[in-house]
Amino acid sequence: MTETKPTYYITTPIYYPSGKLHIGNSYTTIACDALARYKRATGYDVFFLTGTDEHGLKIEEKAEQLGTDPKSYVDEMAAGIKKLWKTLEISNDKFIRTTDDYHEKAVQKMFQQLQDQGDIYLGEYEGWYSVDDEEYFTETQLAEVYRDDNGKVIGGKAPSGHEVQLVKEESYFFKMGKYADWLLDYYKQHPEFIQPANRMNEMINNFIKPGLEDLAVSRTTFNWGIPVKSNPKHVIYVWLDALTNYITALGYDTDDDSLFKKFWPANVQMVGKEIVRFHTIYWPIMLHALGLPLPKTVFGHNWLLMKDGKMSKSKGNVIYPETLVNRYGLDSVRYYLVRAMPYGNDGTFTPEDFVDRLNYDLANDLGNLLNRTVAMINKYEGGVIPAYEAGVTEFDASLEATAETTMANYHKLMDNLHLSDALAEIWKLIARTNKYIDETEPWILAKNDDDDSKHQLGAVMAHLAASLRVIAYFLSPVMTHAPKQILSQLGLTFDDDINLKELTMASLPKNSKVVEKGTPIFPRRDAKEEVAFIAAQMTKSDKKKGRAAMEAAKQAANSGVWNPENTELKSAKKQVRFDAFEKIELKVAEIIDVQKVQGADKLLQFRLDAGDADDRQILSGIAEYYPEPKDLMGKKVIIVANLKPRKMRGQVSQGMLLSSEDSEGKVQLVTVPESIKNGSTVE
Numbered sequence: 183m184t185e186t187k188p189t190y191y192i193t194t195p196i197y198y199p200s201g202k203l204h205i206g207n208s209y210t211t212i213a214c215d216a217l218a219r220y221k222r223a224t225g226y227d228v229f230f231l232t233g234t235d236e237h238g239l240k241i242e243e244k245a246e247q248l249g250t251d252p253k254s255y256v257d258e259m260a261a262g263i264k265k266l267w268k269t270l271e272i273s274n275d276k277f278i279r280t281t282d283d284y285h286e287k288a289v290q291k292m293f294q295q296l297q298d299q300g301d302i303y304l305g306e307y308e309g310w311y312s313v314d315d316e317e318y319f320t321e322t323q324l325a326e327v328y329r330d331d332n333g334k335v336i337g338g339k340a341p342s343g344h345e346v347q348l349v350k351e352e353s354y355f356f357k358m359g360k361y362a363d364w365l366l367d368y369y370k371q372h373p374e375f376i377q378p379a380n381r382m383n384e385m386i387n388n389f390i391k392p393g394l395e396d397l398a399v400s401r402t403t404f405n406w407g408i409p410v411k412s413n414p415k416h417v418i419y420v421w422l423d424a425l426t427n428y429i430t431a432l433g434y435d436t437d438d439d440s441l442f443k444k445f446w447p448a449n450v451q452m453v454g455k456e457i458v459r460f461h462t463i464y465w466p467i468m469l470h471a472l473g474l475p476l477p478k479t480v481f482g483h484n485w486l487l488m489k490d491g492k493m494s495k496s497k498g499n500v501i502y503p504e505t506l507v508n509r510y511g512l513d514s515v516r517y518y519l520v521r522a523m524p525y526g527n528d529g530t531f532t533p534e535d536f537v538d539r540l541n542y543d544l545a546n547d548l549g550n551l552l553n554r555t556v557a558m559i560n561k562y563e564g565g566v567i568p569a570y571e572a573g574v575t576e577f578d579a580s581l582e583a584t585a586e587t588t589m590a591n592y593h594k595l596m597d598n599l600h601l602s603d604a605l606a607e608i609w610k611l612i613a614r615t616n617k618y619i620d621e622t623e624p625w626i627l628a629k630n631d632d633d634d635s636k637h638q639l640g641a642v643m644a645h646l647a648a649s650l651r652v653i654a655y656f657l658s659p660v661m662t663h664a665p666k667q668i669l670s671q672l673g674l675t676f677d678d679d680i681n682l683k684e685l686t687m688a689s690l691p692k693n694s695k696v697v698e699k700g701t702p703i704f705p706r707r708d709a710k711e712e713v714a715f716i717a718a719q720m721t722k723s724d725k726k727k728g729r730a731a732m733e734a735a736k737q738a739a740n741s742g743v744w745n746p747e748n749t750e751l752k753s754a755k756k757q758v759r760f761d762a763f764e765k766i767e768l769k770v771a772e773i774i775d776v777q778k779v780q781g782a783d784k785l786l787q788f789r790l791d792a793g794d795a796d797d798r799q800i801l802s803g804i805a806e807y808y809p810e811p812k813d814l815m816g817k818k819v820i821i822v823a824n825l826k827p828r829k830m831r832g833q834v835s836q837g838m839l840l841s842s843e844d845s846e847g848k849v850q851l852v853t854v855p856e857s858i859k860n861g862s863t864v865e
């Protein structure tokens with residue numbers, strides 16, 4: 183009979199694909215990955231979910247700015263995120279996209295059910311909305327307000343610093359208030375529901391006690407979302423759409439709901455601190471209203487900050503994980519990120535700290551321990567690790583005691599989500615093992631010829647190898663390569679079937695032959711040079727990249743294959759068949775009017791004569807390159823004439839203008855001589 187394993191379901195938040203993910207976002211996924219790997223290695227049947235949160239105004243606007251449609255945009259961005267997780271060797275079992283068909287259907291069904299049972303009702307909403315945060319704020323919640331001469335508030339900034347605008351709209355609401363007492367009681371009965379524990383008081387005092395307002399769960403002001411089936415002018419507002427991914431991914435309420443039955447409720451839902459509120463107030467209420475059990479723990483980790491505060495493109499202090507992985511290897515980056523985020527506090531990334539961790543923790547403490555051990559086993563034992571024997575000397579007994587304590591603490595810390603502390607615990611054993619070499623002085627034991635000394639020397643070598651083996655296994659949830667390399671230098675192979683909870687020093691395999699010369703797994707770096715390298719990556723202007731990306735996206739709207747990873751058109755590499763090219767109709771058109779679009783800094787609205795009966799309107803995101811757009815009047819340009827009309831900012835755009843970049847990187851419209859008649863085809 184096969185034993186059934188206990189299950190463990192862990193989730194990351196689903197990421198907005200509105201920009202490239204940086205080391206801050208990557209932290210959440212790496213931390214979850216470490217936990218997923220740890221649980222698998224301690225006998226659990228794990229399901230690890232991550233994905234992308236693809237709807238909402240921000241995405242719609244981003245796509246519009248880039249001159250592409252939201253779906254093509256999110257397709258490419260989601261592909262980029264999947265690629266990043268591959269690079270970071272994330273072991274997720276599923277990647278959900280909120281544009282996945284099964285998710286959209288399930289969300290519509292849930293919405294309908296909640297409406298039928300009276301939890302969702304139609305009302306009207308007025309509030310200050312921040313597009314960037316995808317969130318409404320009341321006037322008192324705004325960090326800054328702008329007033330007119332009469333003192334009336336006419337605008338302001340959200341706590342995040344993003345601009346807000348007053349929005350009034352018909353909206354469906356979720357009756358959150360109705361469940362406030364139930365939620366408070368649930369918190370009381372389940373103190374482990376919110377971790378770290380102090381966040382629970384924050385939720386109670388800041389959000390629930392002051393009065394839980396009903397939550398707007400639909401919008402009519404944009405289109406890019408899941409339509410409410412019974413009233414499709416409404417799209418379901420992102421939080422209901424987003425939060426429910428955790429159950430739709432498991433096939434909730436479908437014919438194949440075996441995963442849902444097996445894994446729900448989740449064991450750990452890890453989120454950053456700014457979205458704890460959504461996950462510990464709205465999400466539990468939604469689940470409760472649906473009659474479903476709540477996740478066991480929502481864990482809110484802190485932020486990884488930079489010296490000058492939060493990471494942001496506009497500050498120019500963003501670091502992308504690929505940059506660090508390419509130069510320092512994956513394990514260094516995974517180790518650094520997990521180590522740098524303390525439990526319940528923000529961590530700070532600095533180039534100095536990063537390089538110090540590489541040099542001190544990895545190259546010195548761990549790397550040297552391995553190098554010395556391998557060298558000594560070669561020198562004193564002919565390369566063969568002697569059989570492990572406990573407590574030959576008091577030093578051995580002391581090292582064994584430290585290893586026992588480390589192992590027990592490590593498990594407790596991992597199980598309680600103290601990931602950084604669990605790594606620190608391994609480093610205690612590393613430090614203790616290094617000290618053990620100094621205490622036992624193997625080079626002196628080796629000089630003595632008596633049996634006692636030989637016996638002791640053998641015990642020291644076996645203890646060093648046994649300790650390194652424990653260290654390697656315990657590192658394996660965080661590092662995906664070094665543990666195998668460490669074991670391989672000791673002549674051992676990494677055994678995936680070993681349960682980390684059953685690992686002991688004494689289970690060191692017998693008579694293993696170490697490598698003759700170990701190569702350093704973590705080379706020492708020149709601190710000055712590397713700090714300068716990382717700092718340069720942070721200050722490198724994103725501007726050029728941004729422009730190139732925009733250009734590529736704009737062109738790609740033709741082919742629908744924009745690749746934001748390298749801002750290169752995939753089609754530039756791939757040849758297209760002549761009949762595919764032939765389908766595109768290029769025409770000469772004269773600009774008869776052009777103006778800026780109110781509220782959209784980047785857009786110009788063109789009226790063109792393309793030789794048709796009616797004028798044509800085209801919107802193009804090139805305003806920044808034409809500060810005096812009227813100068814363009816009368817110019818003859820080339821348009822893609824048979825592009826399906828699209829709505830941008832509530833206006834129809836009937837085609838696309840061809841442009842190119844000049845030597846300074848400025849986008850310029852491609853023009854043709856005046857003598858060519860309007861409407862002539864370009865072949």
Ligand code: MSP
Pocket residue numbers: 194195196197198205206207208209210235424425426452453454455456457484485486487492493
């Ligand atoms: N789409 C929402 C989540 C919906 S979940 C149903 C979202 N996406 S996000 O892309 O903005 O953020 C994803 C995660 O990245 C969040 O947990 C956030 O806290 C985390 N981080 C973003 N910047 C971070 C740091 N600088 N440091 C640590 N984590 C950070 O929110």
